[in-house]
């Protein structure tokens with residue numbers, strides 16, 4: 001792309017350069033021209049950059065191609081902004097809080113990503129070759145920083161991403177089955193950012209800690225570990241746990257050894273789950289198949 005084309009496109013996308021815009025949520029960055037956009041379309045790669053899609057995916061394997069808000073908008077159709085009597089500003093503030101605390105697929109919250117991004121910006125400013133500097137940071141510095149966080153137990157290691165997502169998805173799926181008795185008729189389940197007072201089901205010992213500590217998803221998703229919270233409170237809690245691991249095991253009437261056995265089997269089986277369709281039903285059924293009669297009886301939904 002010529003400098004003029006880049007300038008034009010940046011101007012067209014200027015809404016993504018406002019202060020409150022969050023990378024990954026409101027926009028993504030094309031690693032080739034570093035322009036912010038809601039989605040890196042395949043035509044952008046092939047027409048603007050004259051690069052075959054396969055080459056792009058090889059060179060930038062971990063690039064997020066579509067921002068989360070665009071995914072949400074596509075899913076929901078046009079957002080119903082005023083049904084709660086909130087101003088657009090109030091909604092965007094609430095959303096920003098939500099999205100910044102939400103954990104992404106790499107196990108990092110937006111807060112943590114902003115930290116990484118800030119450091120990256122400093123690095124980038126020192127570099128004299130704009131584009132190259134960005135590309136080097138995106139390809140080298142960021143994975144390194146994520147690795148450091150992974151070492152510190154704050155994030156999922158990149159090489160564990162698949163098994164973490166299998167674990168997390170299975171937990172979400174199991175919880176849908178186990179939460180029912182907690183929900184009464186007057187409660188409305190709602191996503192973060194929905195009507196105030198809508199509720200979510202929270203894992204007191206968090207899914208993230210469960211994965212990190214080798215706890216069986218069945219113990220994490222047992223009703224004894226679930227509590228109903230207004231979504232606003234759940235967002236504040238983020239991935240923190242409100243009970244100890246000992247308390248969780250006690251409530252489940254199990255031992256770390258038994259829990260870890262199930263965890264290890266889930267992790268082993270997740271290697272056979274396709275990356276493009278992390279089917280929780282498949283994982284669940286394979287788990288039952290590989291388990292002894294006693295565990296099957298205990299874990300069958």
Ligand SMILES: [Zn+2]
Pocket residue numbers: 030031032033034035044048049
């Ligand atoms: Zn580009």
